[in-house]
Amino acid sequence: MSFINYAAREINCKLVYYGPGLCGKTTNLQHIYKKVDPGMKGKLISLATESERTLFFDFLPLELGAIRGFKTRFHLYTVPGQIFYEASRRLILKGADGVVFVADSQLERMEANIQSLADMQQHLVDQGIDPDKISLVIQYNKRDLKNAVPIDELQKALNSRNLPWFEAVAPQGIGVFETLKAIAKLVMQELQKKT
Amino acid sequence: MRPITNLVIYEEDLSRINTCLSSLQRKARSAAVLLIDTSGQLIASAGETDALDTTPLASLAAGSVAAAGALAQLLGEKEFSFVFYDGERKRLHLSLIGGRAILLVLLDQNSAVALVRLQVKKFSREIEEVFTELSKRPDPVAEEGNPLAKPNIGEITDDDVENLFGKG
Known part of the structure; x- marks a missing residue:
C-alpha cells in the first residue's frame, strides 16, 4: 500500500x-x-537467530531521489524463509506494493521454490492482495553453482505469468540492483497507472 | 470503514493529525508520539523525535503490533488493545487505531502510564475520526479521472528509475 x-x-x-x-x-x-x-539509506535491521537465519524480517529503508518533485522512499523487507515461520511471512506481506520472488537455482531446491511461490500467492490473497495483479519480479539466484537448473526449466516451473526475471549471484552483487530497479519501476508505473 | 488501498494525505489532513499528536504528547507528558501506518510507514510524529531513528522504529513497531494481533487470534482474542515495553529508562506504549494505524507513545522517567493510557484513549478517537473521513473521501489513487489522483509523476521511464538510485 x-x-x-x-x-x-x-x-x-x-x-x-x-x-x-x-x-x-x-x-x-x-x-x-x-x-x-x-x-x-537508513540502518539495515535484521531480526535474526543466533545462527543468522532470519527470525522475523530484515528491513532496509532507502530514501532515493525524486520523481517530478516527489521524494521517493522504498522500504525493503525480507520474510523468514524457513517453513515454520509461515505466520510471520503472512504479516510481512501486509501492505506490500511489490514483491521480489527470490528463487534458489539449485536442483534440490526446486520443490522448495514451487512450495514457497504457492505459499506466497496464498498469503497475498489472505492480505487482500490479488497475486495476479501485484507488481512482481523473479530473481533466479545462485546462478554460479554447478547444480543450477537451466533457466528455461526454472521459467517453466516458476514463471507462468511471464514476469520480468533476472539471473543473480547475490553475494557478488550480480543481478541485485537490476532486480531492485525492475521492481521499483513496476511499482511506480502501477502507482501512475492507477492515477 | 472500508479499506483504503492507498493512503493519501494532504496538507490539511496532516495538520489535523499533527495537532492531535502534539496535544497527546503534551497532555500525556510523554517524550514523543508517532503515528504509523500498519504496514510500517511513519505518517507523523510529535515531541522529542530528533534523537530517534523514526523509520526503523516505525517498521519494528508495526511488526510488533502485527505479531501481537496474530498472537491474539491464536488465543481466540479479537486483538490485544495495546502492547507495552518496559525498559529501565524508556517505555513504549503501542496501540491500534481502527485497525488502520498504530499510535506509538514513548514514555520517559517523567511519564505516568495511567495518564498515557487515558490520553491515548481520548486522542485515538480523534485520530480515528480523521481516518474515517479519509476513508469516506473517494480514494484518489484508485479512482480514475479524479484530478486529486494525480501525484503528477507522469510517465516513469528507465532514466527516472536510474536517477532514483544515483550512481548505485
Missing part, C-alpha cells in the same frame, strides 16, 4: 523479498546496503 504524502511531497512504497529458506533474500539486502550511498 503506497503512502502518498502531498504535504511533504513524498511517495513511500513497501517492497518485500520473498522466497524459500537460504535462497539469498537477506544477501540481496546486505548487498544493496553495502553499495547504496550513505545519504540514501
Whole structure:
C-alpha cells in the first residue's frame, strides 16, 4: 500500500523479498546496503537467530531521489524463509506494493521454490492482495553453482505469468540492483497507472 | 470503514493529525508520539523525535503490533488493545487505531502510564475520526479521472528509475 504524502511531497512504497529458506533474500539486502550511498539509506535491521537465519524480517529503508518533485522512499523487507515461520511471512506481506520472488537455482531446491511461490500467492490473497495483479519480479539466484537448473526449466516451473526475471549471484552483487530497479519501476508505473 | 488501498494525505489532513499528536504528547507528558501506518510507514510524529531513528522504529513497531494481533487470534482474542515495553529508562506504549494505524507513545522517567493510557484513549478517537473521513473521501489513487489522483509523476521511464538510485 503506497503512502502518498502531498504535504511533504513524498511517495513511500513497501517492497518485500520473498522466497524459500537460504535462497539469498537477506544477501540481496546486505548487498544493496553495502553499495547504496550513505545519504540514501537508513540502518539495515535484521531480526535474526543466533545462527543468522532470519527470525522475523530484515528491513532496509532507502530514501532515493525524486520523481517530478516527489521524494521517493522504498522500504525493503525480507520474510523468514524457513517453513515454520509461515505466520510471520503472512504479516510481512501486509501492505506490500511489490514483491521480489527470490528463487534458489539449485536442483534440490526446486520443490522448495514451487512450495514457497504457492505459499506466497496464498498469503497475498489472505492480505487482500490479488497475486495476479501485484507488481512482481523473479530473481533466479545462485546462478554460479554447478547444480543450477537451466533457466528455461526454472521459467517453466516458476514463471507462468511471464514476469520480468533476472539471473543473480547475490553475494557478488550480480543481478541485485537490476532486480531492485525492475521492481521499483513496476511499482511506480502501477502507482501512475492507477492515477 | 472500508479499506483504503492507498493512503493519501494532504496538507490539511496532516495538520489535523499533527495537532492531535502534539496535544497527546503534551497532555500525556510523554517524550514523543508517532503515528504509523500498519504496514510500517511513519505518517507523523510529535515531541522529542530528533534523537530517534523514526523509520526503523516505525517498521519494528508495526511488526510488533502485527505479531501481537496474530498472537491474539491464536488465543481466540479479537486483538490485544495495546502492547507495552518496559525498559529501565524508556517505555513504549503501542496501540491500534481502527485497525488502520498504530499510535506509538514513548514514555520517559517523567511519564505516568495511567495518564498515557487515558490520553491515548481520548486522542485515538480523534485520530480515528480523521481516518474515517479519509476513508469516506473517494480514494484518489484508485479512482480514475479524479484530478486529486494525480501525484503528477507522469510517465516513469528507465532514466527516472536510474536517477532514483544515483550512481548505485
